[in-house]
Amino acid sequence: MNRRTVIFLGVAGATPIAIILLAVALLVSAAIGRDFVWRQTEFDLGTAIANGNPLAIKLFAPGSANIDTPIPYSHPRILASKPMQLPPIAIALVHDRTDVVRQFLDAGSDPATALGNLPLETASALLAYAIERQAVLAATYLVKHRLDPHRVLTVDLRTGRTELIPLEMAIYYGDVRTVEALLDVADAPIIERGLMYAVRTEHNGALNLILDRRARQGTAGDSSSGESQDVMSRDVLASAAALAASVDNVSAIIRLVKHGVDLNAGSPFPPICRAVEGEHTRSLRVILENGGQANPPTPCVDGLSPLGLAVRLRRDLAILALRAVGAQ
């Protein structure tokens, strides 16, 4: 080929070659399931609902008989892509498409029926995904209509696979709205468990929520019955303070004190003993500054005083701190 031909082919052939390359790209992208023209990732109605496709949603017109009929759906983060049969509203719920959920509800969907028939394994997986994605409505509906709030979920966290109840999981992911929603449907044991989890994992935002709720409910009790009706026993709060001292969660100790926790009480040992045990001098100082006695009425293990415990365990920093306030 001479130079003229090369220039000719290069210049005149540029756009046709580009179009052919685009055609190749289209085919390759389609072959690997990443169609850039059609933007399809999964070929199912469930995915269309999850994406909020208005046309797919309109399929379920008001009064249609199939509104709560399960349809096939799978998701890589839910049961590891295992095929499921989910009612349309469940798909919208776990993807937090509240607008779509509203349309399904308007169209006559009944969450109690739709979610109530889900297999436990599926419902648990949906709940775990919903809490992770902070889909508040989904979490609430699933706990309300299908799952016991005590249901233990096996979840993969950054710290490894672990077992948590829904409230603990919501606290872990730190979404205030989800925690509040789950507190609404929680009983006392659940709330206590959530409190301990929040203290242990230093999720102090959730701790505040739980304590504030306790305070509000206590006030409501005052106005209705005329006497204080503590929704969470003082022993529980004292245990939480002891736990906070053992993990050196200073903020939690301060917060608990503001809610009336007696730092000299505790079962079996008061918080100061836990602080000494862990040689948490910050917690020790906070306890002493907030009404905790260096020699509390309830002794530490084996009847030892906090100072005695510190000497036995050779907690030098704690010894210094306690002697500074005149401990014996």
Added chain:
Amino acid sequence: MKSDATSHDMTMNGAAEAQGRHAGIPEPSRYGNNHQLALYLAALVIFVALSYAVYVTPLNLNDFLMHLFLFETRSLYRTFERAFIDHPHGPEWRPLQLLSAQIIYQYLAQGYEHLVFKGMLVVSLCVTGGLFVRLLKVESWPDVLAGVIAIFVLVGHQSFTGAVEAVYPYGVEIILVACELAVLNILLRKSSIASELVALALSVFAIFLNEKGGLVGVTYIVGSVLRLPGGTLRSAAFLFAIYVLVVLYRISWFKTVFDITERSVAHDPAGALFNTVAPILNILISDPRYVVFRAIPQAFMARPWAIIYLASSLLLSALIVAWAWSNLRQAKGTYSDELKVAAILPFLLLGSAMFGPFSQKDYIAIMALTGYAVVSFYALKWLFSHTLQAPRLATYALLLSLGVGLAFCWSVRAAGLVFHLRNASFSYQEEWVFELDRLGKAREFPASVTQPIIARLQPEALWRPLNDPNLIFPLPIVRLMQGRGCPEVCN
């Protein structure tokens, strides 16, 4: 550039007849060169990609769904009776169209509608691509480029849209195009009894499938009269007789000549005349579209799509005229097969014009498009040859610019087809949700018939979460590609 007097040529004098009319037909070996292979490969990529785009487009609702309802409520015999007998109303103009659709539905597609009907479309598309490329004989890389652009002319012209949209009822236009290309292939190869019979069969099948298919026979008759190697006067005369009978049989459908004019969309003579000319202009200059001049005024408003459509068509049509004129002047009584194929084009244009008064859609002239695309290949080959042999640099640059312009514009138009299909997918989905009653005629049939079909097809049509492509693609791309969407977006 091959000389006019080389292998494809055929003399029309007695001496040539005495030597055997097909003495100049190329040997099969010349079909097997690397350039031809390259063109086949390019075509393979283009048509497979297009097939994919076609396949993932949902089945259309308008003109399709109601026929499925119809097939569920009407016996095959009744459809046959309506197609070919149906006294006193007379037979259908397209007797095989619904009959074939019902046979396919009842015996093959029921439960697998998308797979079967879209699959048929894909197969037809690939066959069309193969037959088209078979007509394009290339011997150099510039020829290959001309071939690729000719493919883009075929798929990039707005008339081709109807072939891939598969609107009524399952997409017969692409089958007609394949039939016409098959007949053109037959005309350009050595004649045999078998090829004559195949050409006759295809021509008769095409006219019974759809009235536009009559132009398949016109192609064969004109090609035979022009003495293209694959045609014979015997079979042309036979086919002509069959066509006369078919037309007479069909004309009985109209009580009087006035019935025909009444069926015209425009009732005034000027309007009817304009509608007649419109398909010809639509092929040659890409305007009018739906019997309204749209590209020309929008080109004056500097709309990119309109400039591309007008410029590409005007330049290409002018190039075809220049090529034909140049070849005619050099012919001196000996006409190449290429010129004879080009001579069929006016007949196809006139034939398409006959349908103009009755419908204004872009694809009315699709049968002329095939001829236009084939002839454009000859003209482009001629242009590229002259470009490379230009004695002066200025001439070379000028012709190169023309080639670049044509290549660019037709490439954009071809890519616009995929954009259009994407648009169609979105609007089809809308129809499947909002237009079941109006377009699908769902309320005109018993629920026991409609509901199972809708329950089967609707989720299939909606399973892809599609968005409006006009909102997804960058605005400059949209402005460049939107020329297909007449009359909705090109107003």
